[in-house]
Amino acid sequence: MSLVITDNLTKVYGSGPAAITALDGVSLHIQSGEFVAVMGPSGCGKSTLLHLIGGLDAPTRGGVTLDNKELTSLSDDDLTLIRRRQIGFIFQFFNLIPVLSAEENAALPLMLDGVKPAIARERARSWLNRLGMGARVHHRPNQLSGGEQQRVAIARALVIEPMLVLADEPTGNLDSRSGEEIVGLLRQAVDDWGKTVLMVTHDPRIASFADRIVFLKDGRIIDETRLSGIAGDEKMVRDRLTDI
Amino acid sequence: MIMQWLLAWRYLWARKLRTTLTILAIVLGVALLFGLQTLMPSIMQGFRQSMMAATGNVDLVITHVTGAAFDQDVLLQVQEIQGVASATGMLSSELPLPNQQEGPLPLTISLTGVDPISIQHIQQFPMAEGRFLMPGDQYAVVIPSTLAEKLGVKVGDGLRLPTAHGVAEMTVMGILSSAVAVGATPIYAPLTIVQTLLNKPHQINAIRVLYQSGVDPAMVESLIKARLGPNFQTEPQLTLGAFDSAMQLGEQFLAIFGIMALFLAAFIIFITFRTLIAEQRRDMALLRTVGASRRTVIGIVFWQAMFEAILGTGVGLLAGYGLAWLMILGFNPLLREMMHIEIEAPVITASNVTMAVGLGVGISLLGAIWPALVSGKISPLEALSSGWDGVEAVKKGRTRLGYLLLLFAIILFITGELGLISLGALLMLIGHVLILPALVRPLAQNLTRPLSWFFTSEGRIAQANLERQPNRAALTAATVMFSTAIVVAILSMIASSYGAFANYVDETLGADFLILPSSLVLSAGNLALSPEIEREIEAIEGVEAVATMRLSQGLVQGTPVQIIGIDPNVYPRVAGLAFKEGDETNAFQDLGQGRHIIVNGILASQMGVGVGDTIRINTTTGEHEYNIVAIALDLLNAKISTGYISQPLLASDFQETNDMVILVKAKPHAHNQAIEQQLQALFADYPTFTVMSFAEFKTSMDKMITQGLVFYYLIVLIMAIPALLAMMNTLTINVIERTREIGVLRAMGALRRQVQRMILAEALLMAMLGALLGALAGIWLAYLVVAGLSFSGFVLAFQFPWVGITVALILGLAIGALAAALPARQAARLNIVEALRYE
Structure with a gap:
């Protein structure tokens, strides 16, 4: 069953001669429980695709369906509620709130949703524990390493038990070891916790953790590859990229 | 240089809202200062012009020390003196004007004999009808239009005047167009005729002198004195005396508000540039990396401040001029009613423009100095780092200094010395600003609790954000603190004054009926009544006693003071004085015998005298010494330097026997309504006097005060604006x-x-933080203001400013909510994708 369906998704920035087509008729199905990586050169529309699927931006043409709901027809408030309850975001620069502790950062979406602070913190703590951050719950972002900060960000994304996790270059700001640990956690989210993950990345090694890789160029899907889900497929990914 | 300008301009342009808010802060400060500066001279001018209408464009008035008439030949001597452009002799006398049809109409007029030619060199006589006096005129008079209306006479009609030879029939030759606002109603007639009518041939009692332009007035005056000898006294251009100093006090008071507003503006600029540096830190570091010198970086900040200062000051000048006009339009009805004065256009002088521009630009740049210097210290390496995380530390040394200052302030406060308490208030405000950053965290945590009833997760994030930048939050809260402190102080002063005022009304004017002249500032152009009227009032059935106030002026050490004559036997029975020092019964007893005086607090503090001291007063009959038996005041004269002596003494020393204020006490169980009706009937012929029952008087006073308070409420509101701007910023x-x-x-x-x-x-957290400390500081300031006023003789009982505190807290919340509106909207409207990309 497809959790996410994009139908002829198009996004044009600007108008007239200055118009730039960031995404050009992208149609994509993502199954529930699937780990999909999006790859492509800079400016190919990877992040735009992620933003449109996440309801952060509205398409110029085409539509996005998430769990049978057409996002483009929803109001801003309804979209916000979907983001709050069904989508978890992970960013390249972690984007934690510097004045809140790890636990508070992870609990934030629940607190925004009106969950009692004590319960929200409890759930945040349990996710931080699962992600190996149990000893660092009271630390503030500036007291954590990059990898640790990204773990907090993952906890923040998973604490709401989302259907879909959208990760925008989640390892882009990390060293290779931390990067692998983070993508390993995303793999775990799919395999053990039943989430669906859509990840944008430049890194073939990171992409090779996914079930499927979608290659974008100039705003269009130019290729798709299914992987076995093991790191050994890295070479194959590299070759594919070179072909493209 | 061009690059600095370009970057400064680009930064300002990129942040239009913030730039506008900062400029608005400067505009507000400059507008207040400049508006008040242009307004005050025009108020003073209004008073002077009003005086001039009665006295003309005179540089010097010469009279005999005794006040009596002297030989006209003295005029010739004066005219010969070098530096005198023109001099004219006058003979005037106050006369009761007989009713033109039947019975006496004891309206006092001043019959003034003038030389038709030379007087016009010194005074203009704008005519409404007819013409001014001409050589050859005999029994001719020129009267003001107000009198003509009152008497119903026209040009060509006859006017009967009492003279030394019985009633004389004069002809009205002209009616003056200007309504004489200040001074007794003058009637002008040819000098020779007046000399005949008053039986004072070849005599005059005043010489008015106009100097040649450009001469040294002091030199000409001393030449005149030397020529005429010690029997003559000279009085430079009519001084507004006590009133002048009261106005100056008001001017200073208002200037303080202007300067305070400007300092708040500087504070806002400081906050703005401080955060601006934080925001532009990376850009500045980058500039340094590519080779910009420290000076260049400082220059960019400096020019941003300069642009804002120039623009803010320019707009501020215009806004100030507009503000002055608004205030004139607002005040004129009040001044017209109370003092018969009309204020004209605001007065722009080179000095007030220079001052406003200097302070506007200067203080704005002052606010930017420190942040600019800090920007110069930014290291090029910072461009390569991940950037500022926006978390500020609280400086412990600063907090300690703050507490130390507060301790000092408390010690100074305990001393009870006004000067030290004032210094203490200043230290307290500075101390609060210094300790505020350390208080942000605990106070925010405590305030978040009540806030969490309304804001759940948002309250927690807001609190965390506040704690992240305690210094910035503290500085912003400090502007709210200043504003609320001033609000509390003003409202407390109003409450205390109002309480004191109500007491004074009861204590000093508690008669059953009051008969008051047109202006409650007694010396401002009121007509006095001849005392026969007292007998007529006493004859009304049910009247127990009649007390009166008679008014004259004297000089103490060259300073004009008001001297009021009362009957010490009757006055305390009908009304009273509010005693601050000395025993009431003994004081009134003493006043009846010998040269004794009761002085009010303002006179006592001005001259530095107390009970038991003596005071020398220069009177129309020479200088006399009076023993001070008490310090006390009545409401009408509470704000003017005043002494009270017995009426016989006023008659002998000051030659004044006319009544200015009449207070009537009714017998117990008398029919008050009947008495009032008879009083009204009796005073129907005295249109400048108003008969009021005590209740009516109190109501009218309340109304007047409420009108006056509007001005203070306006200040309260204006003072809230800088806080609003700072918070929005x-x-x-x-x-x-x-x-x-x-x-x-x-x-x-x-x-x-x-x-x-x-x-x-x-915003609410910051506002509450500021408002709480502001309320605390306000109580202190309020006490200081009340103590300060008491020190100058207007004793007030300090009332704890509950209302002020409540209003200040509500105002604080309102400021917070209002200030948050625009930025909150801006935040909510942020495009998510763009916001995520923002660096």
Whole structure:
């Protein structure tokens, strides 16, 4: 069953001669429980695709369906509620709130949703524990390493038990070891916790953790590859990229 | 240089809202200062012109020390003196004007004999009808239009005047167009005729002198004195005396508000540039990396401040001029009613423009100095780092200094010395500003609790944000603190004055009926009544006693003072004085015998005298010494330097026997309504006097005070504006700085209104922080103001400013909510994708 369906998704920035087509008729199905990586050169529309699927931006043409709901027809408030309850975001620069502790950062979406602070913190703590951050719950972002900060960000994304996790270059700001640990956690989210993950990345090694890789160029899907889900497929990914 | 200008301009342009808010702060300060500066001279001019209408464009008035008439030949001597452009002799006498049809109409007029030619060199006589006097005129008079209306006479009609030879029939030759506002109603007639009518041939009692332009007035005056000898006294251009100093006090008071507003503006600029540096830190570091010198970087900040200062000051001047006009339009009805004075256009002088421009630009740049210097210290390496995380530390040394200052302030306060308490108040304000950053965290945590009833998760984020930048939050809260402190102080002063005022009304004017002249500032152009009227009032059935106030002027050490004559036997029975020092019964007893005087607090503090001291007063009959038996005041004269002596003494020393204020006491169980009706009937012929029952008087006083209070409420509101601007400024900057965080929150599912509420909660926290400390500081300031007023003789009982505190807290919350509106909207409208990309 497809959790996410994009139908002829198009996004044009600007108008007239200055118009730039960031995404050009992208149609994509993502199954529930699937780990999909999006790859492509800079400016190919990877992040735009992620933003449109996440309801952060509205398409110029085409539509996005998430769990049978057409996002483009929803109001801003309804979209916000979907983001709050069904989508978890992970960013390249972690984007934690510097004045809140790890636990508070992870609990934030629940607190925004009106969950009692004590319960929200409890759930945040349990996710931080699962992600190996149990000893660092009271630390503030500036007291954590990059990898640790990204773990907090993952906890923040998973604490709401989302259907879909959208990760925008989640390892882009990390060293290779931390990067692998983070993508390993995303793999775990799919395999053990039943989430669906859509990840944008430049890194073939990171992409090779996914079930499927979608290659974008100039705003269009130019290729798709299914992987076995093991790191050994890295070479194959590299070759594919070179072909493209 | 051009690059500095370009960058400065680009930064300002890129942040239009913040730039506008900062400029608005400067505009407000300059407008207040300049507006008041242009307004005060025009108020003073209004008073002077009003005086001039009665006295003309005179540089010097010469009279005999005794006040009596002297030989006309003295005029010739004066005319010969070098530096005198023109001199004219006058003979005037106050006369009761007989009713033109039947019975006496004891309206006092001043019959003034003038030389038709030379007087016009010194005074203009704008005519409404007919013409002014001409050589050859005999029994001709010129009268003011107000009198003509009152008497119903026209040009060509006859006017009967009492003279030394019985009633004389004069012909009205002309009616003056200007209504004489200040001084007794003058009637002009040819000098020779007046000399005949008063039986004082070849005599005059005043010489008015106009100097040649450009001469040294002091030199001409001393030449005149030398020529005429010690029997003559000279009085430079009519001084407004006690009133002048009261006006100056008001001017200073208002100037303080202008300067305070400007300092708040400087504070806002300081806050703005401080955060601006934080925001532009990376850019500045980058500039340094590519080879910009420290000076260049400082220059960019400096020019941003300069642009804002120049623009703010320019607009401020215009706004100030507009403000002055608004105030004139607002005040004129009040001044017209109370003092018969009309204020004209605001007066722009080179000096008040220079001062406003100097202070506007100067203080604005002052606010930017420190942040500019800090920007010069930014290291090029910072461009390569991940950037400023926006978390500030609280400087412990500063906090300690703050507490130390507060301790000092308390010690100074305990001394009870006004000067030291004032210094203490200043230290206290500075101390509060210094300790505020350390208080942000604990106070925010405590305040978050009540806030969490309305704001759940947003309240927590707001609190965390506040704690992240305690210095910035503290500085912003400090502007709210200043504003609320002033509000509390003003409202407390109003409450205390109102309480004291109500007491004074009861204590000093508690007669059953009051007959008051047209202006409650007794010396401002009121007509006095001849004392026969007292007998007629006493004859009314049910009247127990009649007390009167008679008014004259004297000089103490060259300073004009008001001397009021009362009957010490009757006055305390009918009304009273509010005694501050000395025994009431003994004081009144003493006043009846010998040269004794009761002085009011203002006179006592001005001259530095107390009970038991003596005071020398220069009177129309020479200088006399009076023993001070008490310090006391009556309400009408509470704000003017005043002494009270017995009426017989006023008659002998000051030659004044006419009544200015009449207070009537009714017998117990008398028919008050009947008495009032008879009083009204009796005074129907005295249109300048008003008969009022005590209740009516109190109501009218209340009305007058309420009108006056509007002005203070206006100040309260104006003082709230800088706080509002500062808060808006800070919140706007915060929103800009946290753009990405807001984007993340929105991406994670924060609703637009949740983001709005987060900003609102932060604003409310900051406002409450400022308002709480402001209320505390305000109580202190309030006590200081009340103590200061008491020190100058207008004793007030300090009333704890509950109302002020409540209003200040509500105002604080309102400021917070209002200030949050725009930045919150801005934050909520951020495009999520763009916000996430924001660096």
